[in-house]
Every structure is written in C-alpha cells, then in structure tokens.
Amino acid sequence: MRILQILFGIVVLIVIVLVNTIVVMWVERKELGHMQGRLGPMRTGWHGLMQPFADALKLLGKEDIIPAGADRTIFLIAPLIAFTPAILVYCATPWVEQIAGFSFDSGIFLVFAVAAVFPVGVLMAGWSSHNKYSLIGGFRSAAQQISYEVPMILAVMGVVMLAGSMRLGTIVESQAGLYNIIKQPFAAMLFFITLLSEINRTPFDLPEAESELVAGFNTEYSSMRFALFFVAEYANVFTMSLLATLLFLGGWNGPLLPGIVWLLLKTYAVVFLIIWVRATLPRVRVDQLMAFGWKGLLPAALVNVLITAVGVVTNTWVLVALEFIALSIFVWAVTRLGATAGDKRRADATARFAKSREGASA
C-alpha cells in the first residue's frame, strides 16, 4: 500500500513538472515575441498553445545521431543524468507530504544536493560528444554552476536562519506575516542573480552561447536526447522560480484566493521576470562571470549572513534597514562597474593615439 502511494506520488510529480515545463516553454516564446515586437507562435492551437507539443513530436521524429568519435556510453546516459534531478528536486516540496506521504526536515539541503547533479550530466555530454564547442560548453557549465552554488546557498542561509528550519513548509509558514523579500531584499537579489546563473539563463547563458559555441554542450545531440536536455532546462526554470516563491515570496500565503493559485501566480511572475531579463540583456564574458561570482557575489552573500545574524539577535526592523542599505550599495557598485568599464584603458589609448595621429599628419 505504502509503495503504491509512493509510486502514485512519483507519477503525479512527473505530470506536474512536465505540464508546467510545457507552459513555461509557451510563456517564453510568447513573451519574448511580444517584447520583440512580434507575435511568437500563432498557428498551432489558440495563440500557439500547442507549439511545445508540435516541437516534441518533431523531435521524436528525428534521427538519433551519435557522432563517430563519441564516447558512446557516456553520450547515451548524459541526458538522463541531466534530466533526473529536475524531477527529483520536487521530493523536497511541501505538498509531497499530502501526495506521497513523506517529508524531509532538511528540504533545502536536498534541493541543492540534487540540483548539483545537473552539471555532471552537462559535463558528461560535453566530454563525450567529441566536439570542441561541446567540450568548452560543458567545462564552462561545470565551472559556472560550482562557482554560483556557493553564493546561492549562502543567500538562502539567511532565510534558514530567520525561519529556524530547513523544511520548506516551515519556511513558508514563517512568512505568514511579512514576506522574506521585504525582510531580506538583499538576499532576494543575490538569490535571483545566482538563480539565473544556475539555470544557464541570460546574461549567464555561456554554456550555450550561440555566438561563440554554436549550441554549447548539446551541439551534437539530436532527437529525444536533445529534447531531454531541453525539457530539463525548462523544468529547471520552473523549479527555481518555485523555489524563489517558497523562499522569498511567501509561497501559498495570500488573501482571498486559494493557496495553490497564489503559489502558481507568484511562480509565474518569477518566470516572467527571468524571460524579461533574457529579452533585455546581453551576455557577460566567461572571465567576467567568474570574477563577478567569486569577487562580487560571494563576499556580498557573506555580508548578508552577517546582517541576518544581527537582525536575528536584535529585531526585524533593524534587519530590514540594514538589508536595504546593503542592497543599495550593491546595486550602486554593480552599475558603476558597468558604466566605467574600460575607462582607464580607453583614456590611455586616447592619449597614446593622439600622439600617433600627430605623427601621421606631420
């Protein structure tokens, strides 16, 4: 009986994940389209609603190509390794209690542990494809995810300290009065930035930078194996948005409407934001990404832990004030960094070139 319940739970989870993945794909296409002055898919179903299904059918009909020089075994299992954690993460979500009848006290811990498996799949794909673009994409992905996981976990540490628990359900319940995004705006900002990097989204989409690496780690993949990577990525978008909702946006808390509606509304608001960023920003360079992660986000996340500790021993309003100050300083510093980028080198060059122009005209 117990096993049946768990099996049922797994099936329900997979269905939930896949349905939401499909919706995220559709939202991405429509939103990007409208932001770029076009319509996006319009032909398949109402406003292209069936487009993800059409894509899936098309991919299923394609030939599954394995490159001649590929490391066969690793090449074949890499998509599975990348796809599985996208589903497994949901074991830590609070409603698993109702569906499958078990809960984790250390939910957050499980989420990050499982999510850390995804880059392994990407690295395997890049390594086994026998293609230098794939290899560079795979390496970039592994380096990037490891670098950004540290500040991400530190940013979440603050939330855990406030709630006094690692159980996601408890964290949501602790936000009944005031959402964490108000209490910890700085942590929320850091979490959102690292989240973009963790799921390889613009401006941190280096593993699949099409202007440099063709398609990155999945260059050599086709058919259903490519689809698995594709689904895993969109599932990750939904997962991370859900996590952001649970940690910072108060989860299912909200007036009038039922909890599940609030939860989905907030999650899709985060999805909307992620896609909005994609429509707006260019991509950073790989060394800039690393420098920002280690020299910018990591110290900032440590500062956030310190601020939270001060807040826990004093009171909430001290915390909010300190967090807002830290956030303002952070935003100012990052903006200034971009505005003055290359200024010194440009000034040097201008001075040097003025001399060589005089030489040329003389």
Next chain:
Amino acid sequence: MTAPATIAPVFENLPGLVDVGVMGPGGMPLAHTTRDSFETVVEMLRERGFAHLEFLTAQERSGEEPGVEMLYGFTRRADLTRVVLAVPLAEDDLEIETLSWLWPGAAVLEREVFDLFGVAFEGHPALKRIVLRDDFEGHPLRKSFELVEGGVTAEQVAKALESHGVAPTSLGADGGRQAYFDPFEHLAGGDPALKSQRMVINIGPQHPSTHGVLHVYLAIDGEQVVGAEPTQGYLHRCIEKLCETRTYKAMPAMLDRCDYVSAFHAELAYSLAMEELLGIESTPRADYLRVLMGELVRITSHHTWFAAAGLDTGALTPFLFAFIDRELILDFFEEVTGGRMMFNYIRPGGVKEDMPEGAADKIRGFLDTFTHRMDECEALLTGNEIFRLRTRGIGFLDPAEVEPWCITGPVARASGIDIDLRRDEPYAAYDRMKINVPLAYSGDTYDRYTVRVAEMREAGRLALEALNALEGIEGPHINPDVPRVIKPEAGTAAYGRVESPRGELGVLVISDGTDKPWRLKVRSPAMSNLHCAPVILQNTKVGDVVAVLGSVDIVMGEIDR
C-alpha cells in the same frame, strides 16, 4: 593626353618615369614606370605624402607585347591629389617587388593579383591564392584563360581534378585551404611558469556568428589571442571576370551582387566612373535621388550591423528592433526600384526611374520618427552595463595602423582619422549639403559602435534633407544624352569612388573601345578592414573575438566578390 600642370611637382625628379599622362577624360594623372625603378618611385611618392594606397591591381596589356600591367593608385590626403602608377611586366617575367613592407595591408591585395593574374611578388611574406582554391589551375583574369561554355558538371570537375593528380576527397573539409602563416609556428610558445600550451582553433566558415562565410585561424594561449589570420574566398563569384563578358549597361546588376547589404553604393561608384569616361553629367534631380537612396541604404546596412552587434554579445532583442525599422526602408526601396536587395537602379547619367506617387510621403513619415526609433534601439545597448563591459577598452586600433593597413570608413573614424569622401570629395549632391562626420578617439569596439550609431542618425538627417530638396527640383531623372550603346574611347579609364557604409568603395573601369569593359576592378573597403584582424585582435580574449570582428562590419560578398 597630357597631365594637368598642377600635378607636375609630384612627378618632378622621379627617376625612371617613362611618361606622364592622364587615364581618361576625368584627368586622373597616370605615370608609367619600369620595374627597375618602381621601388624608388613608390618610396619617393610616399615621402611626398602619397601615403594612402587606394588600390592595387593589374590589367592585361592590350598592346602588341603580351603581359600584365600593374596599376597602383595613391592618394595624398592633405590636398586630395591622386596618382596612378603603371608598371608593365613582360609575359615571360611576371614578377615585381612587393609593397607589403611599406603597406602591410598591400599583402592581401597582392595575393589577389597573384591569384587572378599570376604575378609573383618578390619578398612577399606568404604568396598564395586568396579567393580561388589552392590547387586551381590558371589565372582567370588573364585573357588567355578559357571559360567553359555552359558551365561545368560535377563529373567534369572530378575528371579535371583527377587529371591534376588530386583525388576529390583529398581536398579535406576546408576545400584545400591552408593557413598562410604556419599554425604550428604559434604552437611553440606558451607560458613556461603555467606549463600552458598554445592551441590553434578555426572559427568558421560554418559558424553562426562569423557574418557569412568568414574563416579565421586563431592561435590562442589559454584564453589569450596570440595570432589571427582571416581567410576568404568561400563566397567568390568571379564578379570581376563576369563583368568583362557583359555590356556596360548590364554592369549595375552585376555590381549589386558585390555588397549585397548596401547595393546602391557599388552602382553609384560605377555610374560616377562611367559618367567621367563618357563625359556626361547626371541631372540635378538624379543627384538628390542618389543621395536619398545612398543614405537610406546606409541606414539599412548599419541596421544589419547593429543587429549583429547585439547578437555577437548575446542580446536578442536589438536584432528584431533593428530589422523592423530596416523592413520599412526596404518597403520603400521596393516601391521605387522594384527590388529589396538588388536594385539595379542607379545607372550612368542618372537613375532608372523617379519615385512613384506617394512614396515620398511614406518615407518622410518614417524619417520624421527616425530619431525616436534610433533612441529605442540604442536604449537596448548603448547604456547597458554588460554591453559596455563587453566592448569598452577591447580591440583597440591605433590610428598609426590605419594608413599602412589601407583602412577606411567608420573603422578609421573610430580611431580619430577624420576622413569621409562625402565631405572631402563630394559626389552626387553632397556638395550642396553639409555633412557632419562623427568621430571617436580611442578606437576600441565601443567607439566603432558609437561612430556607426551616430552615422545612422546623420544619414537619417541627410536623407530627409535630400527628400526636402527633391520637392523643389523638377526635371528628368536621367540624362537623355546617354548613348544607347556605350562604347568609351579605347585605352581610357576612370575610377569612381564613394563613401559606402564600410569605407571607400571604388570602381575602376578600363575600356578597350568595345561595348564591354576591358577590366573592371572593385576596391573593397571591407576587405582591407577585415585583414587588419591581427592588429585589432591583439591582447583580446577568445570570448571577445566575435564581438571585435563584428565591429569591423564584415560583408563577405563584397570581400570575396
């Protein structure tokens, strides 16, 4: 014909000059010299200020003696004097000293002459084919080269290759091309402390962001670029050879295919050359129509570059914003000329036809809102922190390198070199307009971006000015004196030049008295700009290569021709 008196001081005391005359009715001074004194003459000309190598090409000798005549066009920027130096070479001794030690940019131009005429250059750093396959037999621009009627079949190609001892499969994926620098020479380096090893990677020709079929050999040490060499020829369509087989009236349609992003400019350069050769003038109305079209196509060309600049740095939206605006201009072109890309519109003596009813109002509506539209496009990139991080202080071009590498256009202007043919040597109606030339002074990728964006705004203003002027000008759109059959006098030549979106685009037409040109040469600004890649990519990282090369604005159609 004798050269104008003002040019006399230029040629004073030059040793070994055979005679000094003019190229054609346009009066461009032409000096003949011998191979022996060629080097001294060039050096002395350079000392006298002729530091810009405008073109370097050759033609088949038309007289009794067989052979090739080398043609060098030099410009003195200070007073805009131009001279052409001709050096005849005998058939059994096709060899001349290289100029690549004075102008590094001459190296690729000489390779092209070697490829198409078979002239060997003494002391050239790496003389090999540039647009044709390495195992190609013969030199197509020689008149002795036989064209195959009706094209060739795959079987014939295989058979020909076999007869040359080349199995078709042995050409390899790169079609028989190799780097002219030795890639392995660059592998020797590396940082001993880090125990790093150098690596040579190929970017292109089938890479999504190399702007067509550009192929770059890149030697890298870790993430650092230590050597770069662009290869070309994947889009070579023998346009110069084909031009020799078509009548003069068919030429604009051929030249459209050179620079397919801004086709009007090649047509215009050719028309200017022909007008000089035939001694006719275009009408005032045609002059303004030429300016209008030229400026509008400059906007669309820069739109294409703007879109690519966004994509190269990973931003998707600028691409679509730019293309929405570009479509509106292309619609106008379609209404006026019938074509959206290949216009065949500007011709000797004027333009094909006037604007139809209502077209002017439509484009006026667009130009009135153009500043606002540019603001919207620019808002996506100019102030963006990440875009600035990616472009500022990266890919410097020293102005001292501009003349040696024959660089022109926005790339030169971004390094503070104040040149613009529209203002310096006005053609069409530009002498009746005021042209502001945007400049920048640090010569990095971001400066090339800002210069082009400023040029787009300026082009919008000029187009509107031309449109306003057109309202007050009546008259024919083409000079009725243009002969039905164009047959310029034998032995005359003319060189037409315009400021295309990529730089100075020139067309050299040499006539032999028939209805087909003896030789037609296109000076490609993008080709010279592209081959400064080794300079411009110094001290950059691999991740920057695409963004830096993109800022040069590459159109492979024009580079390969």
